[in-house]
Amino acid sequence: MSDFRTSIEKINPEFNFNLQSKILTLGSCFSDVLGKYLLDNKIECVANPFGNVYNIQSIADIIEGILDKSEPNKDAIIENDGVFYHYNYHSEIRDYSEKKLLEKLESIINSTKKTLQEADYLILTFGTSWVYEKIDTQSIVSNCHKQKASLFKKRLLSEKEQLDVFQNIYLSVKKANPALKIILTVSPVRHIKDTLQLNSVSKAILRSLCYYLTQSHEDVFYFPSYEIMIDDLRDYRFYKADLIHPNEQAEKYILDIFSETYFDENLKAFINDWQKIKAGIEHRPFNPKSESHQKFLKNLLTKIQSFENQIDISKEKVAIQNQIL
Numbered sequence: 001m002s003d004f005r006t007s008i009e010k011i012n013p014e015f016n017f018n019l020q021s022k023i024l025t026l027g028s029c030f031s032d033v034l035g036k037y038l039l040d041n042k043i044e045c046v047a048n049p050f051g052n053v054y055n056i057q058s059i060a061d062i063i064e065g066i067l068d069k070s071e072p073n074k075d076a077i078i079e080n081d082g083v084f085y086h087y088n089y090h091s092e093i094r095d096y097s098e099k100k101l102l103e104k105l106e107s108i109i110n111s112t113k114k115t116l117q118e119a120d121y122l123i124l125t126f127g128t129s130w131v132y133e134k135i136d137t138q139s140i141v142s143n144c145h146k147q148k149a150s151l152f153k154k155r156l157l158s159e160k161e162q163l164d165v166f167q168n169i170y171l172s173v174k175k176a177n178p179a180l181k182i183i184l185t186v187s188p189v190r191h192i193k194d195t196l197q198l199n200s201v202s203k204a205i206l207r208s209l210c211y212y213l214t215q216s217h218e219d220v221f222y223f224p225s226y227e228i229m230i231d232d233l234r235d236y237r238f239y240k241a242d243l244i245h246p247n248e249q250a251e252k253y254i255l256d257i258f259s260e261t262y263f264d265e266n267l268k269a270f271i272n273d274w275q276k277i278k279a280g281i282e283h284r285p286f287n288p289k290s291e292s293h294q295k296f297l298k299n300l301l302t303k304i305q306s307f308e309n310q311i312d313i314s315k316e317k318v319a320i321q322n323q324i325l
Helices: 029-040 058-067 098-118 159-176 197-216 225-232 248-262 267-281 291-305 314-321
Strands: 022-027 043-049 078-079 081-088 121-126 130-134 139-141 152-156 181-187 218-221
Touching: 022 029, 022 098, 022 152, 022 181, 029 121, 029 248, 029 291, 043 078, 043 098, 043 225, 058 098, 058 139, 058 159, 078 098, 078 181, 081 098, 098 159, 121 197, 139 248, 152 197, 181 197, 197 218, 225 248, 248 267, 291 314
Parallel strands: 022 043, 022 121, 121 181, 181 218
Antiparallel strands: 078 081, 130 139, 130 152
């Protein structure tokens, strides 16, 4: 019988995540998806603390801001309809006064710096090679915040430019955390505003970039989320209604491959047990006061307490206790 799909080749990593691993994700949408999955399974992770970041230069600017002691650039703050934003960060980082926005940024920067210094893994997701430069400052912005198009110049970052930018990232993070390992991935989300043809140019540069970075750095690795989506799944039934973003089924498939690739056997076993606990907590019975459900909750509480020495179960413990009569 013919095999009607092209499976991604098995990856043999040189390391494995465990339950004690500490992870920071930065970049495009996959950083959010992966970060949420790790957090849901009690793995210590800070996921995209500055919101989605699509290009490597903006990722570099964020990392420089994290590791540099100077305050965020006030000149990059803009006001739109009473709300303040910063060109270096996603629009979800906003406030109703410049002072409060700067305080919020300083708080996120300080906490993320600590995470970066202590992390075992930094996962970077590159979304596009296309960038927008502010014409008056000639600086690349992370987000245009719906400002006039005439303020910006759109251009393609070459592979050489991005190699140089990554080298600056690499030197900075390795100085702050010499043991850090970096995992790169390319977002499978199509940036159709660039047109499909120019999106392909952009992704081709990113994929080539990742290849050369893994070849030239022994502690830089690549996870093929892009290839899994484009070549393995390769069907519109795995996309959301916008036909651009992977749907929940596709995300789960990619995450399953990620966990099978990088998680050690103890972590896989823990997640299998933890998912059963989560399903029990989320279960909504027909009669919450029934004797059978109350017995089920008490058994669930006993099971979850067995994890107390491994992970923080305080939130889940309270959720169960609140249902016990």
